[in-house]
Amino acid sequence: MARKQTLTKRISVTALAWLFSGAIFFPIYWMVITSFKTELAAFSTPPTFLFFDWTIENYETVQTRSNYLHHAMNSVILAGGSTLLALLIAIPAAWAMAFAPTDRTRGTLLWMLSTKMMPPVGVLVPIYLIYRDFGLLDSRIGLVILLCLGNLPIVIWMLFTYFKEIPKDILEAARMDGATVTKEIIYVLAPMSLPGIASTLLLNVILAWNEAFWTLNLTTSDAAPLTTFIASYSSPEGLFWAKLSAASTLAIAPILIIGWLSQRQLVRGLTFGAVK
Amino acid sequence: MSTRETRAVGRLLVAPSVILLFLWMIVPLALTIYFSLLRYDLLNPGMETFAGLDNYYWFLTDPAFSTALANTLMLVGAVLVITVVGGTLFALLLDQPVFGQKVLRLMVIAPFFVMPTVSALVWKNLLMHPVSGLFAWIANSLGLTPVDWFAEVPLLSVILIVAWQWLPFATLILLTALQSLDEEQKEAAEMDGAGAIPFFFYIVLPHLARPITVVILIETIFLLTVFAEIFVTTGGGPGLQTTNIAFLVYAQALLQYDVGGASAGGIVAVVLANIVAFFLVRIIGKNLEA
């Protein structure tokens, strides 16, 4: 791994890197391209990569025929609602664990983590039956609660690792200035750890947006987010590729952008602070 | 800085999280265990009878279980190999000074943000379709016979899709770890005259050992419960060829309405996941003390 690279070597490594990275990215590129083709062109051989008649009719059809916006709205509500709810519960808890630890804090943190490791199928049956009996199947509120609980351990963990980096002197100074715990959190801790809170929020929006076990099993139409909506394209095979691509592009675009923006913080959140 | 008073407030503030997670984990899990001991048909409610360990017996001796277990292990193992090896190579490649490094990074991590239903359907239709898919066209152009992916090698197809989703995760984490390998260490190794190969095996690989372990464990937890990709592509078929434990439990419960059997399967899945979780929690816990 020589540090001083010749230009030739650098160019060849660059070519190699672009080749492989391009291959990884290709399915997404292909999906986006296909979404701008007519159904006929999407299906034709040989495939066209750039030079075809670009059209946006698929995007129009997706909305008019299948009420895309309704599902997109559900995704926003489920991902946003569950994340905000989780933050509300997690910020005070993470404050306590970072700044007022007890002998049991470490054990509690690891226990919370272990709840995240329980496979959802292990509780599918009772959750399904409970939701059925309480009329929560295919309801937004039911899913918001479920997604919130599912991600709560990650939210607490991420916030905990961010809060740990705030010098405790500053919180003590607030305390000496007469601030109660609530005010200490609102006026000092939260503004100081805003970047950390923001990246926690983003990661959890991503996870909740893409969650596809509970949403597939517990929603059908009213509360169905984009994951469920896209899954409905799986049955009439072959005929709606361009529309499938258009719907898919719309479904992943916001999250892809959020993901790209928060990629540096993702590692810490995804590994519970084990890799920074 | 903690006093009795702040610790008391602290306990009060942790309590909601602990109670909620406790309810979310213990109550359904207890119910699952309870159901797993019953003969319980969703179509005949009110007819439940105590079944002892029968459900476990039937579930574990059902040939579907051994097939599903084999499929699960195959899926987890293959995806792990592809993503860890591929991720390490990608991370090494992207750690080199190449032109457009930032753009490449964005391209490589993108698949991780694609929702499972989208990636499964895009791969199944746009790429793997035996007649009009891109792979078929490539095969034809090369004079080969196109593969009918989901008919001929269904499990491999699912593995490819899932591996594509998780390769970015491994790459991103290993790349971050590589970048924390400090420059001086690299230079010291260079001064010692270490070539590229020994440098990799004696310096880089040991440095990556921990992140790789973390990647393996976290991926395993998610891969044990792969569901959506199977649900929208093969529905577990053909036959049972792509049924994993998660899908088997789902099918037992919501397609065959056998609550007791599905619950027994759920418990089996929990036990499997806990074996992995045990090691992961220990690694993360160690890190917590540092």
Add this chain to the structure above:
Amino acid sequence: MGNIRLEAVHKAFGGVNVIPGIDLDIEDGSFVVFVGPSGCGKSTLLRLIAGLEDVTSGRIFIDGANVVDLPAARRGLSMVFQSYALYPHMSVRNNIGFGLKMAGQPKDEIKRKVEAAAASLNLTQYLDRKPGQLSGGQRQRVAIGRAIVREPKAFLFDEPLSNLDAALRVNMRLEIASLQKKLGTTAIYVTHDQVEAMTMADKIVVLNAGNVEQVGSPIELYERPANLFVAGFIGSPKMNLITGAPASSLGAETIGVRPEHLVAARDGEGWKGRIAVAEHLGSDTFLYVEVPGVGTLTSRTVGELGFKAGESVVLIPDAKRIHRFDKTGKAIR
């Protein structure tokens, strides 16, 4: 008012007694310095008074009221931290005014007080900056401004000058001392630097391993150290401590002579030795003299007397200024 009294204050972390038990009286308006080597428990003691840590047992009275069960926020004290602990996201104005805001004072009242405090600390032109845009000394002033603006019962200083460079430290030392005199507010100041302690304090509390070794005015401590620890800790350069024959001849286990009370001469009655190092500071000269059978002694002589390393010299102690200590290290009076 700001009268602080500690009664049998005891603090243990885990099983370790950091402070085995301290009684102390701090009069209103006085400037008290807790001094001692690192790990002696001085910061812990300050944090116990502040309410940032619990006492394990014992009582702390502020103006006659026992405050051990009151949280830090309600003890009416203010603190200047070693790291300054300014709120990085707030302007200087909001940093100084935060305590008043928490106390629910009206906005124009806060503005008036903050501006007055800023003016007295020469911070007026920086009021709208963030702490990150200030120099170390300016941050220090903001921290002090934050402490004084609330008109607390007492100021607590936790090694506030240790992050400043030497020149600034001397300035701030004077400034803090004169500000405290002007306001007449009780101050407790923690430091490991005995020069700070000597120059600033009305009363010094010397701490060692969680115990109070001696309490007294700077001059008392200097002239009449109660024990070997205080004798060795207060004064720079350190007091010469001599054991063996010279000590036992005076009926003590150890005797101590400060360098300034050890006169160096070409000849005479005293300890004969050879100069190992001579440090010429201009106003003073420090001689490090190796005396056979006694050890290396330090002598401080005024001005230039022309001593050089390697020369022989006689050290003559001022007989009235010899400190005697018994086996347990206590001073024999």
